[in-house]
Amino acid sequence: MNRSVFTRFAHMIVQVGLLIAIWWACDAVVHLLHLPLSGGVLGLGVVLALLFSGVLRVDRVKVGAQLLLTEMILFFIPAVVAIVRYQDLLVQSGVKLMALVVIGNACVMFLTAFAVEAIVRRGGPDRGLPAAPREQPA
Numbered sequence: 629m630n631r632s633v634f635t636r637f638a639h640m641i642v643q644v645g646l647l648i649a650i651w652w653a654c655d656a657v658v659h660l661l662h663l664p665l666s667g668g669v670l671g672l673g674v675v676l677a678l679l680f681s682g683v684l685r686v687d688r689v690k691v692g693a694q695l696l697l698t699e700m701i702l703f704f705i706p707a708v709v710a711i712v713r714y715q716d717l718l719v720q721s722g723v724k725l726m727a728l729v730v731i732g733n734a735c736v737m738f739l740t741a742f743a744v745e746a747i748v749r750r751g752g753p754d755r756g757l758p759a760a761p762r763e764q765p766a
Contacts, residue, residue, distance in 0.1 A: 643692025650674055676743050686747065700720070 654674055655667025663670070692726065710735035718725065 632713075638694055640691045643689050644695060647671075647689060647692055647696065648677070679743075687744060 651667055651671040654671035657663070658665060658667045658670055675684065675689070679686065
């Protein structure tokens with residue numbers, strides 16, 4: 629195996645492990661303090677806070693996050709199984725559940741866009757994403 633491929637694979641594993649460790653720690657805090665939110669939501673907030681503060685650089689989690697995002701369909705398979713199993717609940721409260729899903733997705737998209745915009749505005753390779761290349765006058 630090529631050393632470069634091995635190094636990239638090792639970095640990916642470490643980055644996914646870091647993201648899982650943050651999620652696991654936040655999930656433990658949620659259960660310990662009986663907070664009314666999921667460990668994943670708290671973990672997202674912690675990762676955003678670490679990115680904004682500069683404690684965690686984007687390049688330290690970028691490859692692992694990209695892997696998780698590209699394989700996200702695997703995370704939705706249990707949701708499809710749940711829909712099949714709980715059809716009675718959908719019949720009774722389907723409209724309410726759909727409203728919650730739409731509102732929740734809108735909130736996630738808005739906060740993600742806000743976070744990305746804030747990181748991009750910071751610019752520079754040392755702090756967040758690199759600044760966008762500027763057009764050269766013709």
